[in-house]
Amino acid sequence: MAVPVPSSVEPAQRTRLPGLRRALAPIADARGTTRTMLWLGVGITLAFILIALFAPLIAPYDFDTFQANGERFDQLEAPSTDHLMGTNVQSTDVLSRIIWGTQTELKVVLVSLFFSISIGVPLGLFAGYFGGKLDRALVLVMDALFVFPFLLLAIVIAFLLADKVGQGILSAAIAITVVYIPLYFRVVRNHTISIREEPFVEAARALGARPLTIIRKYVFFNVVQNVPPLATLNAADAILTLAALGFLGYGIQPTDGAEWGYDVNRAVSDAASGIWWTGLFPGLAIVLLVVGLTLLGEGLSETINPVLRKRPKAEADLSGSVAEAETP
Amino acid sequence: MGGQGTSLRRYALTRLVLVIPMVFILLTFVFLLMRVAPGDPITSSLGGRVPPEVVDEIKHDLGFDKPLYVQYVDYLGDIARGDFGTTITDRRQLGEIIRVNGAATLELTFFAMIVALVVGVTFGLIAGRFRDTWLDVGGRMFGIVIYAMPVFFIGLMAQLFFGSYLGWLPTSDRASPITQATLETHTNIFTIDALIERDGDAFVDVVKHLILPAVTLGLVTAGVFIRLIRVNVIRTMKDDYVEAARARGIDERSVVYHHAFRNALVPVITIVGLTVALLLSGAVLTETTFNWPGIGHTLILYLQNRDYTAVQGIIVVFALVVVAASVVIDFVNAYIDPRIRY
Numbered sequence: 001m002a003v004p005v006p007s008s009v010e011p012a013q014r015t016r017l018p019g020l021r022r023a024l025a026p027i028a029d030a031r032g033t034t035r036t037m038l039w040l041g042v043g044i045t046l047a048f049i050l051i052a053l054f055a056p057l058i059a060p061y062d063f064d065t066f067q068a069n070g071e072r073f074d075q076l077e078a079p080s081t082d083h084l085m086g087t088n089v090q091s092t093d094v095l096s097r098i099i100w101g102t103q104t105e106l107k108v109v110l111v112s113l114f115f116s117i118s119i120g121v122p123l124g125l126f127a128g129y130f131g132g133k134l135d136r137a138l139v140l141v142m143d144a145l146f147v148f149p150f151l152l153l154a155i156v157i158a159f160l161l162a163d164k165v166g167q168g169i170l171s172a173a174i175a176i177t178v179v180y181i182p183l184y185f186r187v188v189r190n191h192t193i194s195i196r197e198e199p200f201v202e203a204a205r206a207l208g209a210r211p212l213t214i215i216r217k218y219v220f221f222n223v224v225q226n227v228p229p230l231a232t233l234n235a236a237d238a239i240l241t242l243a244a245l246g247f248l249g250y251g252i253q254p255t256d257g258a259e260w261g262y263d264v265n266r267a268v269s270d271a272a273s274g275i276w277w278t279g280l281f282p283g284l285a286i287v288l289l290v291v292g293l294t295l296l297g298e299g300l301s302e303t304i305n306p307v308l309r310k311r312p313k314a315e316a317d318l319s320g321s322v323a324e325a326e327t328p
Numbered sequence: 329m330g331g332q333g334t335s336l337r338r339y340a341l342t343r344l345v346l347v348i349p350m351v352f353i354l355l356t357f358v359f360l361l362m363r364v365a366p367g368d369p370i371t372s373s374l375g376g377r378v379p380p381e382v383v384d385e386i387k388h389d390l391g392f393d394k395p396l397y398v399q400y401v402d403y404l405g406d407i408a409r410g411d412f413g414t415t416i417t418d419r420r421q422l423g424e425i426i427r428v429n430g431a432a433t434l435e436l437t438f439f440a441m442i443v444a445l446v447v448g449v450t451f452g453l454i455a456g457r458f459r460d461t462w463l464d465v466g467g468r469m470f471g472i473v474i475y476a477m478p479v480f481f482i483g484l485m486a487q488l489f490f491g492s493y494l495g496w497l498p499t500s501d502r503a504s505p506i507t508q509a510t511l512e513t514h515t516n517i518f519t520i521d522a523l524i525e526r527d528g529d530a531f532v533d534v535v536k537h538l539i540l541p542a543v544t545l546g547l548v549t550a551g552v553f554i555r556l557i558r559v560n561v562i563r564t565m566k567d568d569y570v571e572a573a574r575a576r577g578i579d580e581r582s583v584v585y586h587h588a589f590r591n592a593l594v595p596v597i598t599i600v601g602l603t604v605a606l607l608l609s610g611a612v613l614t615e616t617t618f619n620w621p622g623i624g625h626t627l628i629l630y631l632q633n634r635d636y637t638a639v640q641g642i643i644v645v646f647a648l649v650v651v652a653a654s655v656v657i658d659f660v661n662a663y664i665d666p667r668i669r670y
Binding site: 298 | 349350353354357361362465468472473475476477478480481484485487488491492493499605606608609610612613616617627628631632634639643646647650651654
């Protein structure tokens with residue numbers, strides 16, 4: 001409108017938008033089961049995000065409310081109209097704990113994704129691009145971390161942090177971060193090594209571009225494509241790790257917030273007496289959220305990964321036998 | 329032939345030499361984590377529970393009053409001699425923990441791996457073969473849902489259904505108290521012990537206790553197999569030799585079974601190696617859910633007691649097992665595929 005747009009912005013936008021469209025093209029091209037999976041994943045994930053955002057409005061009670069109108073709820077009450085998913089040993093409402101738990105899970109996962117991406121990706125870029133001794137040392141350390149059973153690593157870190165800083169969202173997130181840094185490092189490093197040899201990088205180098213500029217302008221945008229599917233699948237995994245930490249008693253302090261894994265742990269002792277609602281519902285919440293994220297991640301990686309991608313047009317236009325001939 | 333033999337031997341030697349830095353880094357990492365980070369493990373473990381003189385005495389006994397670098401050298405030396413230390417809280421030898429509780433974990437993970445292979449290979453092959461049909465979607469959904477299920481949740485549901493609802497199977501421990509009291513232990517692997525003793529009742533009892541934990545852990549691990557095998561089948565079905573087999577007029581069934589499936593299954597060996605770490609992580613949870621006295625459950629108990637040397641010893645064992653598994657898998661791969669050589 002009245003605001004004058006500096007002309008220098010325009011070319012940048014012009015170059016960036018087609019890039020974005022190119023990046024999103026495979027998603028628009030996705031067909032068949034991949035498309036269904038993708039959208040199902042988007043739907044489930046979105047639903048959980050909405051639940052987390054509007055938890056205060058949706059949840060019938062607080063995550064630690066065990067009484068209303070001065071009257072204590074019954075312990076281990078079966079699902080009823082008062083408590084749609086029943087109550088647990090501490091008389092708290094199972095449904096409310098699940099809804100508040102959504103917040104906890106997403107918070108921890110977001111924080112840990114942020115940390116592991118912002119540490120793993122740059123490390124991978126620099127190690128891959130510059131190579132040499134630093135690269136070799138980093139690879140050794142990351143490989144060592146990578147072969148370590150991931151849950152054990154998370155448990156030990158959470159245990160040590162619990163001693164020093166206490167159990168909370170941050171310590172759970174850090175424990176999970178440590179586990180996933182090597183993953184991003186590996187993927188980004190290997191991809192960077194192959195990009196480094198590409199003619200356009202060679203050309204940039206020949207033009208006298210500085211390494212930092214090359215990494216930022218040429219390598220980064222090529223490598224970063226791998227991150228969204230990886231991060232989505234990783235988020236699914238992180239939920240499972242957090243739930244496992246919670247199950248083992250190294251997740252979130254029970255007074256700080258509801259956590260699904262912790263709730264399932266408390267339900268193990270109920271199982272012997274046939275009480276199913278305290279464990280089934282929080283468990284299903286974990287499964288559903290992880291399924292949603294996995295579908296999303298798998299859908300993304302299948303649309304982006306050219307090895308697995310089918311050419312939609314050939315499939316749609318030609319009969320099966322001819323379509324097969326199209327494979328080189 | 330002779331040439332191939334020497335190159336395989338050279339590969340094996342190189343691979344073994346390469347293990348040394350890896351093990352070294354892992355051990356150093358554990359040392360930094362468990363000894364340096366907490367400051368003073370003994371006070372952390374026993375602080376407030378015993379008088380300070382006793383703390384000092386234990387520190388001296390375990391060599392924790394020496395400078396850190398001396399402790400580090402001692403630690404590496406002890407492990408090299410196969411001495412993983414003594415727990416602080418109940419003064420058990422780590423070696424004994426590995427023998428007794430490790431055997432329980434070995435038994436559980438072995439049977440879990442069998443379940444995982446059977447379920448994973450079947451579903452993975454079907455999903456890959458019938459790509460984009462409802463069989464594929466079903467198989468993949470099964471794979472995803474199984475992957476999404478925390479092992480402790482499956483365990484809990486199994487306990488509810490087969491344990492308290494149907495009453496068919498026991499839901500905790502490795503054997504009933506009678507069996508535990510009467511069965512003579514040789515290997516601490518109860519199924520084998522029962523067979524050695526030719527004790528039929530004990531064998532049935534032990535197997536009954538094993539079913540729920542092993543199937544639970546196996547099913548979760550199967551998810552990994554399903555995904556990877558599916559992708560492998562899809563990839564091999566596109567390969568030239570499959571195309572060539574078709575061109576030669578070999579019928580489709582034979583192409584699928586003899587050419588595509590067989591080659592799609594070769595990487596399974598590698599996956600088995602990769603899942604060892606996964607199985608161990610899963611074992612910690614499964615053992616806790618089913619009160620299975622394996623090494624993972626023991627680890628959690630020592631964590632609760634804040635017994636740093638016990639935790640450190642058990643973690644070292646886990647790390648060594650994983651490294652050993654990866655080496656074995658590489659050997660097997662190199663033996664099968666002559667292209668893998670240094």
